[in-house]
Amino acid sequence: MRCARGGPGDGAATGAAPTELFGRREETAVLDGLLTQARGGSGGALVVWGEPGIGKSALLRHVHGQAADFVRLSHSATRPESDLAFAGLHGLLRPLADRVELLATAQAAAVRTALGLSGEPTDRLVVGAAVLSLLRGLAERQPVLVVVDDGQWLDEATALCLGFVARRVGAHPVVVVLADHSDPAARPWEGVPDVRVDGLSDESARQLVAAVAPLTDEATTRNMVREAGGNPLALHELATLGGDLDDAEHRRKRGRPPVGPCLQRAFRAGIEALSPPAQLLTVLAAAEEHGDRLTVQRAGRASGAGDAVWEEVTNAGLLHVADNRVGFRHPVVSRAVYEGCGAATRRRAHRALAATMPDEAEERAWHLAALAHGRDEDVARLLERTAVRSRLRGATNTAARAWWRAAELSAAPIDASQRLAEAARASWDAGWAATAERLLDDAERLAPGAHVARRSRGLRGIMEFARGMPEMAHHFLITDMKRVPEPGTALELGTLAMRAAWSVGRGDLRDRALELLLEDEVAGRTGLPGTLAWWSDDVSADAAPADTPDLGDAAARVRTTILPLLPPTPLALAWGIDEPMADALRRRLPRLRRRSERARLAAALAQTAMLDNAAGRWPQAESSAAEGLRLAQDLGADHIASHCRTSLGWLAAARGDERAVAEATARTLETSLPQGVRALSAAAYWNRGMASLFRERPEEALDILVRLTEPGHGAEHPTFALLAALDTAEAAVRVGRSDLADERVRVLEAWARRTGAPWARCAAHVTRGLLGGARAEGAFRAALDVPGARSHALLYARAQLSYGEWLRRGRRRTDARVRIGAALEAFERLGAEPLRRRAQREQDLTGAPGRRGSSDTRAMNQLTAQEQRVAELAAEQLTNREIGVQLRISHRTVGHHLGNVFAKLGINTRSELSHLHAGCEPRERRQAAAERARDASGGSDGLPARFAHRP
Numbered sequence: 001m002r003c004a005r006g007g008p009g010d011g012a013a014t015g016a017a018p019t020e021l022f023g024r025r026e027e028t029a030v031l032d033g034l035l036t037q038a039r040g041g042s043g044g045a046l047v048v049w050g051e052p053g054i055g056k057s058a059l060l061r062h063v064h065g066q067a068a069d070f071v072r073l074s075h076s077a078t079r080p081e082s083d084l085a086f087a088g089l090h091g092l093l094r095p096l097a098d099r100v101e102l103l104a105t106a107q108a109a110a111v112r113t114a115l116g117l118s119g120e121p122t123d124r125l126v127v128g129a130a131v132l133s134l135l136r137g138l139a140e141r142q143p144v145l146v147v148v149d150d151g152q153w154l155d156e157a158t159a160l161c162l163g164f165v166a167r168r169v170g171a172h173p174v175v176v177v178l179a180d181h182s183d184p185a186a187r188p189w190e191g192v193p194d195v196r197v198d199g200l201s202d203e204s205a206r207q208l209v210a211a212v213a214p215l216t217d218e219a220t221t222r223n224m225v226r227e228a229g230g231n232p233l234a235l236h237e238l239a240t241l242g243g244d245l246d247d248a249e250h251r252r253k254r255g256r257p258p259v260g261p262c263l264q265r266a267f268r269a270g271i272e273a274l275s276p277p278a279q280l281l282t283v284l285a286a287a288e289e290h291g292d293r294l295t296v297q298r299a300g301r302a303s304g305a306g307d308a309v310w311e312e313v314t315n316a317g318l319l320h321v322a323d324n325r326v327g328f329r330h331p332v333v334s335r336a337v338y339e340g341c342g343a344a345t346r347r348r349a350h351r352a353l354a355a356t357m358p359d360e361a362e363e364r365a366w367h368l369a370a371l372a373h374g375r376d377e378d379v380a381r382l383l384e385r386t387a388v389r390s391r392l393r394g395a396t397n398t399a400a401r402a403w404w405r406a407a408e409l410s411a412a413p414i415d416a417s418q419r420l421a422e423a424a425r426a427s428w429d430a431g432w433a434a435t436a437e438r439l440l441d442d443a444e445r446l447a448p449g450a451h452v453a454r455r456s457r458g459l460r461g462i463m464e465f466a467r468g469m470p471e472m473a474h475h476f477l478i479t480d481m482k483r484v485p486e487p488g489t490a491l492e493l494g495t496l497a498m499r500a501a502w503s504v505g506r507g508d509l510r511d512r513a514l515e516l517l518l519e520d521e522v523a524g525r526t527g528l529p530g531t532l533a534w535w536s537d538d539v540s541a542d543a544a545p546a547d548t549p550d551l552g553d554a555a556a557r558v559r560t561t562i563l564p565l566l567p568p569t570p571l572a573l574a575w576g577i578d579e580p581m582a583d584a585l586r587r588r589l590p591r592l593r594r595r596s597e598r599a600r601l602a603a604a605l606a607q608t609a610m611l612d613n614a615a616g617r618w619p620q621a622e623s624s625a626a627e628g629l630r631l632a633q634d635l636g637a638d639h640i641a642s643h644c645r646t647s648l649g650w651l652a653a654a655r656g657d658e659r660a661v662a663e664a665t666a667r668t669l670e671t672s673l674p675q676g677v678r679a680l681s682a683a684a685y686w687n688r689g690m691a692s693l694f695r696e697r698p699e700e701a702l703d704i705l706v707r708l709t710e711p712g713h714g715a716e717h718p719t720f721a722l723l724a725a726l727d728t729a730e731a732a733v734r735v736g737r738s739d740l741a742d743e744r745v746r747v748l749e750a751w752a753r754r755t756g757a758p759w760a761r762c763a764a765h766v767t768r769g770l771l772g773g774a775r776a777e778g779a780f781r782a783a784l785d786v787p788g789a790r791s792h793a794l795l796y797a798r799a800q801l802s803y804g805e806w807l808r809r810g811r812r813r814t815d816a817r818v819r820i821g822a823a824l825e826a827f828e829r830l831g832a833e834p835l836r837r838r839a840q841r842e843q844d845l846t847g848a849p850g851r852r853g854s855s856d857t858r859a860m861n862q863l864t865a866q867e868q869r870v871a872e873l874a875a876e877q878l879t880n881r882e883i884g885v886q887l888r889i890s891h892r893t894v895g896h897h898l899g900n901v902f903a904k905l906g907i908n909t910r911s912e913l914s915h916l917h918a919g920c921e922p923r924e925r926r927q928a929a930a931e932r933a934r935d936a937s938g939g940s941d942g943l944p945a946r947f948a949h950r951p
Contacts, residue, residue, distance in 0.1 A: 020211065021062055023204025024055065027195055031063040031177065038070070038143040038173040045166035045176040047151075047184040050197035051333070053233025056179040059197065060147050063177055070145040070175075071138050077153035079273075086114040088158030089131070092148065096134060103133055114157075124157060128164035135165065136172045143173040151180035156188070163188035182317060199230020208235055219634040271318070271337060278312045279341070280349065281305040285319055285326055286338040287349040287370075290363065293326040299352040347371055362386040369405050380409040384419065391426060394595025400426035404439065417447035421455035428459055431598030433636040437463060453480040458493040466599070466637040469675045470500040474509050481516050491517065495564040498535055502568055503639075503679040505717050510535060534567040534575050537719040539747050539754075569607040570679070570719045573614055576757030579791060582611040602631035602640045609647040614759075616793025616830055622651055642668040642680045649687035653694060654794060656834040661691045673714045682708050682720035686727070693727050694834035696886065698734035705731060706740075722751055726763040726795070730802075733770045735885055741771055758788030759795055766799045769806060776806060794835075797826035801839050808865060813846040820846065845869055862904050870897040871905075875914040 021028060027048070034044045048056050064072060073092055081087040093115060100111050107130030112118040114127050138144050148154070148162065166176045166189055180187060184194045200208065205225040209216055212235070216224070228234035271279055281300050288296050300309065313319045318337075320327055328334040338346065347370065354367035365382035372379050387402035403423035410416035420443035428436035440459055443452050453460065461476030477497035481490045494517040501509035514532060566572065572581045585608045592601040605628030612621035625647040632641035645664040652660035665684035672680035685707050693701035705728040707713045708721040721728075725744045732741040748764035751757070765783035769776045780803035783789065790796050804819030820843045827836035845865050863871060866887070873883045880891040880898070887894070907913055 021055075021058055022207045022211070023200040024059060024062075024197075027059055027197060028062055030195055031059065032066060034175045034177070035063065035067055035070070035143075035145070038145075038175045041173055043139075043143075043169040043172050043174040043176075045169055045178075045189075045192045047166075047178050047180060047187075047189050047192050047194040048197060049180045049182060049184060049194060051231070052181060053231045054197045054199065055232045056197055057149055058232070060149050060177060060179055063145070063175075064147055067143075067145040067175075070143045072145045072147070074147040074149075076149040077151060077155075077158075079153045082153045082155055084155055085157040086116075086127070086155065086161075088148070088154040089114050089127075089161055090116060092146070092158075093131070093134070096138070099134060099137070102137060103130055107133055114161075124160055125164075127157075128161045131161055132165050132168055135169070135174045139173045144175070146174070146176045148176075148178045151178045151187075151189075152182060159188040163190070163192065166192045200232060200235075201230070205230060205232075205235055208232060212236055217633075218630075222630075222634070271340070274312060274316060274318075275309070277303070277305045277309045278316075280345065281309050281313050282318055282337050283341050283345055283349045284352065285328070286334045287346065287367070288353055288363075291325045291327045293321060293324045295353065295356055295363075296326055298356040299349070302355065303348070303352050362389065365402075369409065372409055375411045376409045377411045377415070380406040380411075380415070380419070383409070387422065387426070394597070396426050396430040396596055397432075400430050400432065400435075414447045414451070417443045417449075418451055418455045420446065421452045421459075425456045425459050428463065428599055429597050431596075431631070431635050433463070433467070433599075450483045453483040454485065457484055457486075457489045461493060462496065465496055465500050466635070466639055470503045470677055471506070471509070473497075474500040474506075474513070478513055478516060481513075492564045498532075499568055502535065502537075502571070502719070503677050505678045507538070532565070534571060534577065537571060537574060537722065539718065539722060539751050568679070568719075569610045570683075570723060573611070573759070574719055574722055574751070574757065575755050576759065576788075578611050578614055582608060582615065585611070598631050599635055599637065599640075602628045602635060602637060602644075604628075605631070606640050606643040606647065609644060610650075613647055613650050614792055614794075618651055618654075618830060621647060625651075638671045639677060639680060642672055642677070643683075646680060646683035646687060649684065650690065653687050653690035654830070654832045654835075656691075656694065656832075658691050658695065661687050676714070678714065678717045679720065681715040682717035685715040686720050686724045689724060689727055689731070693731050694832075694838075696834075696838065698731040698885065702728065702731035702735055702737065702740075722747065722760075726767055726798075729767040730770055734888065736888070738771060741767060745771065758786050759792045762786045762789040762792070762795060762799060766802055770802060772806075777803075780806060793826060793830060794832060797823045797830070797832070798835065800826070801835065801842070804839075805842055808842060808846050811865065813865070817843065817846045841872070863901060867897050867901050867904075870894055871901045871913060874898060874901075874910055877910070877914070 030046065034046060037044055048059055050056055060074075064074060073095065075088060075092040077088050077091075093111070097115065097117075100108050100115070100117075102108075103111065106126060109118065109120055110122040110126040111130045111134065113120050113122040135144050135146070146162075146165075151159070151162075154162070162176065162178065166178070169176055176192075178189060178192075180189075183196075184190060184192060202225050205228065206221055209221050209224055224235055271282060274282070280303055281296070284296050284299050284303070284305070288299070297310075300306075310319075310321070314321060318328065318333065328337070350367040350370040354364050354371070357364040357367070365379065365386045368379045369383055383402045383406035387399045387406065390396075390399040390402060400423050403419045403426060407416045407419035407423060410419060420439050424436045424439035424443060427433075427439060436459065440452070440456060440463075443456070458477060458480035461473050461480055464476055465473035474497050477493045477500065481493045481497070484490050484493065494513050497513035498510050498517075501507070501513060514535075517532070566577075566581055566584065567575070569578075569581070572578050585604050588604055589601065589608070592604060605624045609621045609625035609628060612618070612624065625644040629641055629644035629648070632638075632644060645668050649661050649664035649668070652658075652664065665687050668680055668684040671677070672684065685704055689701045689705035692698075692704060705724055707715045708717060708724055708728070710716055725748050729741040729744040729748075732738070732744070745764055745767040748760055748767060752760040752764050762783045765779045765786070768779035769783065780799065783799045784796070784803065789799070800819045801823035804816045804821075804823060807813075807816035807819060820839055824836060824839040824843055827833075827839055845868055847865065869887060870883055873886060878886075880894040883894045884891045901913070905913070
């Protein structure tokens, strides 16, 4: 990659350099202010300083570009010329050679000498005064801008001259801007105002990556931002190197992010100015990655770097020492030092460091590995011990690196294969999905056999479950259950096989995994059969199996059951064990974070989000789902990502955000349908059905939701059909399909008898109430009296609303107001906007006391409650049949009510009704009416009435 001279700070790694500066608003404001000041007749100076690559040159380019109406003089100093007196001044003033003779005789002679045009002796003070006079003369006609980059390499004579000038330009329209690596307080321009340029914020860094490498994915961008530490040049070079898989894996193997050639060059220039012992000391500090000053000091003394060398390095600003810690001023500096020195120097540093450590030290194994050239089984065994210890303390990334390097040093192919398998599993746990897959392939290619499954602990099936086809994952998992020696690992693989079977709705595959789980040592676990009964979603059973715990014992059993044995989250919801399972997951999250087990953390967050949704903890659910989605995308765990998306889609449906529902479900179905993951497809269809139902499009909702029970459909799944039974029944009732609603209520009642789950009992009663008849009120009351039903906030509020609507239709307005008011308050608290609007409309129709308004309002108040409802829907331009579907009356009855409405209001057309209705209803209801009208014609956000993606 070519580095443009004079502009390393923000030179693009790919394509043209971006013209926009990101995150430099304050710095550019100061520079622009100096230019404005000069245009007004007074000058100023500024020193811009900071570490190499931080963006100083970009700021100088900015001020240079903003000064098109100035005389612009610029120069970039170089290290080879730093010992040549006045070399910098020669580069800066060369364009003004013809103006030298306009100066006073003594000053002209001094400048000629400084520019090498004369051999006469000169005085530095006279040179400074002459340069000031030269600039002042130029500024009489036009403001002058002087820009000097890489001021740390200016020769001493030029630096003193420019410092003299910079402190004296205030009375003239001259601006001097210098860039330097170091604090100007100890430089020749001491006393000149300065701005320290710090690293970019994460947001600005992301914007820069997007400008330089727009095709970079989000996960890679986050890694780049973290590794660059805000250094723009590091970001550019990471963008160049980040797309190379081989290079990325090499960096993970050695544990060091890359440093590109331009950044190495920028830092090496400063390092090469040090004495050889001082240079070695910096490499020792870079190679000792833990910042242990005592270790570096011992290795340094053994290599000839004593106290004087330490003083040299710290005075240069490269190392900072505090107590027993030593470190570089920026992580990029450490990487540049290590990468920039030769291989022989690195080996010398590692040898010196290893000699200072006891034989059992983990760090010693790493230093010896850095020294090894070919196969070395002794060092490989040391690294293997390091890997085991690292894994036990949760340092999975370190364990992966250790096993990987041990495999490279292994003498026998079988040993290398086993270590690669271990490295693959540790890489997966650390979140390096692509690396894990590649290492596992290498292990199987190098020495095929059952040892790969044993040492990777069934990784092939685990990866297939997270990213591929569940049926194939099930095959790998039950095969590897027989190969792994540890009962705990066999249990993990077996329950994952059951999850794979459940996700495709295959009870036969689930039963096969269950048979294996109940064999040998696993069968001795107390209560295991009853716990595994929670994995069943068979609605046909009228009673629970004998060993299934009732709800009173369920919470206690969940708390004492290891997490792999707990069922998938939707099944936990169905069985009513959602709260104890949520508690168990929340207790696990901190440990997973501490151990950096990103794959398990992503899965746990996805499960937690769904449980929090059901409990009404929507902000927590949104946060967990968003974090889990980011982790899953980083891992390449497509199915975990889709699980998170369906939780976000459920929230969006409840909140009325149909665009978000459409986006989340489309992304989910892109992978779930082709790979046969019915559980995820069903969840996506449930999201869509909910969104349509809550937006009061029951026909569309029913058309979507019946797919959950349609044999052979890609979204058919018994668990989700059960969880969506209330939604399906409500949509069916609204469109006059009582037969379908009755079938759904019988399913709910059977499940409630089997499990006693509060949500199922409540939903069954609500559905009975929706079907009407003499038992309707008793059913609604029973729904609200179910113990534990309140823990499902949205379900309980919907029960209140359905009961209130039933009461209002029966003209029991006072009772209706109580129920609808409670529902309205719950919907407002949750943020369930479509249901809140529906509840508000119902509350208005109860004729709540205190309503006053215009004559139009009083005229509307003459109507009965049903006439008001008909008038409202007719004003929204619904047809008589559409009104009949919503109110559950015939279209002829609608026509009768409309005739009464027209007579009472003295109007003759629906247009007049729309005008009258819009004038008297509250603004909030007018907005809701407009949204419903737009929904009927395709949605306010441009989405079609049926979702665009309907496989």
